[in-house]
Amino acid sequence: MRQKSIGEVLKDARESRGWSFADVQRMTKIQARLVQALEYNDFEAIPDSDYTKSFLQRYAEILELDAEVLLDAYDSNSLVVYYEAREVPTSDIDLRRKVKKKPVKSYLPLIYLLLAAISILIFVTYIVSQRIQNQVITPPSTSSSYSVVSKTSIDETTPPSSSEQTTETTNSSTSEEQSGVRLTISGGGASLAATLVGATKPVEVQVSVTTTTSWVSLSDTDMANGVTLSPDNTSVTTTIPDGVTTANLTLGVVEGVAVRIAGQELDTSALTEQSGIITLTIE
Secondary structure, eight states, X not given: OEEEOHHHXXXXXXXXXXOOHHHHHHHHXXXXXXXXXXXXXXXXXXXXXXXXXXXXXXXXXXXXXXXXXXXXXXXXTOOEEEOOTTOOOSSSOSGGGGOXXXXXXXXHHHHHHHHHHHHHHHHHHHHHHHHHHHXXXXXXXXXXXXXXXXXXXXXXXXXXXXXXXXXXXXHHHHHHHHHSOEEXXXXXXXXXXXXXXXXXXXXXXXXXXXXXXXXXXETTSTTTTOEEEBTTXXXXXXXXXXXXXXXXXXXXXXXXXXXXXXXXXXXXXXXXXXXXXXXEEEO
């Protein structure tokens, strides 16, 4: 007979599947810092015991563990009893209770399918909105012809009108923007899509805080397993390797966190949830 704490059971099950805290947050909608608190047996970090039981129930289900065993251990403030191979159980309360007569139906394929459908919908919406904006911004050919005629008919000593000055300034700014690094964003709520164009590779990403504390991670980098930023550890910098075109930046807490990508400040004001995920595409 062996005994483990609740946090050790959760951690072993997660690591055996190769999941990070960001993966668990995405599947359970539980903040990564609270998932980490459950694995550290730091239940006091969750202010309400009802929330703690709910999080344990949800976490156990995605790990295909018997939630009743973990909840019994939590209520009795005891360890979880389990048995190694060839051992005879002496108690009915052990981890083998998670073995059911009928196989547990997994909803993960359905969840992945829904996420793929949502991603495709967001991408199509973004493409359509960009085309509509281009059609609105591009002036008709008759206006362009009229502008040329007006310039040739104006005396050289007469200053250009305010509308012509505005048009020339806008065209100049657009040319400078197209020749440099551009960072565009779309989306809102709990997720943003950011597109980086014209940056030198590998791309440098810097995340910093001032007074807040936030757990952050960036896939396909040395920050993939996450790092906690606080007033004592205010900044972290990493690079996205050459060849990686898409990476996910997870923010456990959005408010008070600043993000710079290839020297460009990323506007996170559209993230209105407490935590968020930023999908970065490098072109």
